[in-house]
Amino acid sequence: MSDPLPRLVVSVHGSTVTVAGDIDAHSCPELEAALEPLPGAGDVHVDLAGVGFMDSSGLRVLIGAHQHAAAADRRLVIGRPSGSVLRLIEVSGLSGHLHVDDTT
Amino acid sequence: MAEIIAGGASEIFDAGWVIVGFVADEGVVRLVHGPNVPDEIRADWNDIPLDVAVPICEVLRGDTPRWELASRDEFVPWPILVAEAERAGFSALVVEPIVDDQRPAAVIALGWRDEHPIDGEERELLSEFADVARPAFRRAIATESDRHVASTLQSWLLPSTVPHVDRLSLSTIYEPGTDELDVGGDWYDVVVTDHGRTAIIVGDVVGHDIRAAAEMGQIRHVLSSNLARSDDPTDSLRLTDRYFHERRPDTMATALVMVFDPVADSLEIASAGHPAPIVVEPGTAARTLDHGLGPPIGSGLGGYSATIRPFPAGAVVIGYTDGVVERRGTPVDRCVTEFCRQIDHSIATSDADHAVPALTALVRQRATEPARRDDAAAVIVQSHRARTGT
Numbered sequence: 019m020s021d022p023l024p025r026l027v028v029s030v031h032g033s034t035v036t037v038a039g040d041i042d043a044h045s046c047p048e049l050e051a052a053l054e055p056l057p058g059a060g061d062v063h064v065d066l067a068g069v070g071f072m073d074s075s076g077l078r079v080l081i082g083a084h085q086h087a088a089a090a091d092r093r094l095v096i097g098r099p100s101g102s103v104l105r106l107i108e109v110s111g112l113s114g115h116l117h118v119d120d121t122t
Numbered sequence: 123m124a125e126i127i128a129g130g131a132s133e134i135f136d137a138g139w140v141i142v143g144f145v146a147d148e149g150v151v152r153l154v155h156g157p158n159v160p161d162e163i164r165a166d167w168n169d170i171p172l173d174v175a176v177p178i179c180e181v182l183r184g185d186t187p188r189w190e191l192a193s194r195d196e197f198v199p200w201p202i203l204v205a206e207a208e209r210a211g212f213s214a215l216v217v218e219p220i221v222d223d224q225r226p227a228a229v230i231a232l233g234w235r236d237e238h239p240i241d242g243e244e245r246e247l248l249s250e251f252a253d254v255a256r257p258a259f260r261r262a263i264a265t266e267s268d269r270h271v272a273s274t275l276q277s278w279l280l281p282s283t284v285p286h287v288d289r290l291s292l293s294t295i296y297e298p299g300t301d302e303l304d305v306g307g308d309w310y311d312v313v314v315t316d317h318g319r320t321a322i323i324v325g326d327v328v329g330h331d332i333r334a335a336a337e338m339g340q341i342r343h344v345l346s347s348n349l350a351r352s353d354d355p356t357d358s359l360r361l362t363d364r365y366f367h368e369r370r371p372d373t374m375a376t377a378l379v380m381v382f383d384p385v386a387d388s389l390e391i392a393s394a395g396h397p398a399p400i401v402v403e404p405g406t407a408a409r410t411l412d413h414g415l416g417p418p419i420g421s422g423l424g425g426y427s428a429t430i431r432p433f434p435a436g437a438v439v440i441g442y443t444d445g446v447v448e449r450r451g452t453p454v455d456r457c458v459t460e461f462c463r464q465i466d467h468s469i470a471t472s473d474a475d476h477a478v479p480a481l482t483a484l485v486r487q488r489a490t491e492p493a494r495r496d497d498a499a500a501v502i503v504q505s506h507r508a509r510t511g512t
Contacts, residue, residue, distance in 0.1 A: 110395035
């Protein structure tokens with residue numbers, strides 16, 4: 019049954035992508051669309067402060083964008099992930115690979 | 123979806139009970155009951171062959187456009203209907219098709235306890251209701267058939283048997299998901315390598331659809347083939363990751379590889395973003411095992427490493443996917459702790475040297491609990507002492 023409320027809001031300003039809501043198999047195409055092609059120039063910042071839940075579908079999108087950025091000599095920076103998102107990145111063996119910035 | 127339509131029709135045509143029927147599988151009609159359907163009918167009329175001589179099947183087969191049977195006298199051409207009307211106590215029946223692409227995609231059947239001649243207004247309302255239900259039905263039927271294809275594919279793509287391995291008791295488990303929209307890409311495999319070691323694998327493809335099931339089959343074979351030849355978990359994960367990143371950049375999977383060495387009594391463990399296995403050594407409590415943790419297969423990030431640990435006789439190791447442990451609304455760490463406690467209890471209350479059957483029952487039970495929706499796979503392994511004289 020479809021959810022009447024939008025579960026994910028993705029907005030793009032320059033090379034910053036701000037995400038709010040839950041990222042799962044159903045909503046991740048919206049995030050994917052915002053990151054392909056990579057927006058703006060220089061580092062791409064994906065602000066996840068508004069994301070409470072993310073599953074492996076979301077990780078797949080972030081890894082894909084990370085790889086695209088690396089190929090274009092850019093960086094994908096994941097900003098302000100929640101504790102559970104950070105934990106997902108850790109247990110998925112991605113801590114040493116994805117660029118995470120939880121200070122901004 | 124069919125439940126919602128049946129419920130809606132029940133309310134609108136308030137005198138009647140409602141059954142929605144559609145062809146779910148080749149030659150099989152699935153009947154979904156609305157809220158007021160008598161128990162006698164609910165119990166016996168679920169999946170029925172399309173060739174049964176009843177009005178619902180006649181309309182679904184396209185033999186008759188629709189039926190309006192206002193009293194029991196009109197039931198006579200269908201002996202089954204006469205008998206059921208007697209048993210369940212109904213006296214009028216209308217079967218309205220939901221027509222899609224000029225074919226009956228589904229039917230709405232309404233029954234009344236008393237005789238019920240349909241008037242023009244009611245007939246028009248019923249026809250409008252069928253029109254409104256059509257797009258919802260089209261989606262529901264597509265979903266149902268996708269799910270059927272995907273779960274069939276999934277079961278074909280898992281190994282039908284696993285090899286017998288000296289000194290190991292092995293059990294493998296796969297349980298499909300409970301959510302009607304979710305089909306997973308979880309898998310297990312057991313491969314004896316060219317070097318005489320045994321590779322035990324559990325994995326989980328990202329996604330819940332036919333594509334995930336199909337990708338699972340490919341990843342399982344590529345990874346197992348690499349392991350069989352190279353005998354090296356780190357190298358096998360690296361090669362598999364590279365292979366899928368280059369050819370299928372949208373594909374991603376987590377996998378745990380554990381290679382049992384019967385000479386050294388050890389396990390070499392490497393992980394591609396997969397949950398840590400749980401180990402129980404004789405006389406100790408169940409706990410998650412530190413293992414070399416690298417990124418998921420298909421990420422193209424590489425950088426895998428392995429950990430070698432002793433695996434003495436009597437020790438148990440369980441590799442599993444999320445679906446075995448995760449519970450909606452409970453943090454994962456707490457779910458794992460609870461799972462470990464259940465494992466300890468299971469071993470303490472069964473034969474500790476032959477713990478695999480009891481642990482299999484435990485994992486199966488967890489994997490089929492209603493609070494879970496994801497699919498689930500697991501491999502349970504216990505090591506045994508070499509038999510004297512062999």
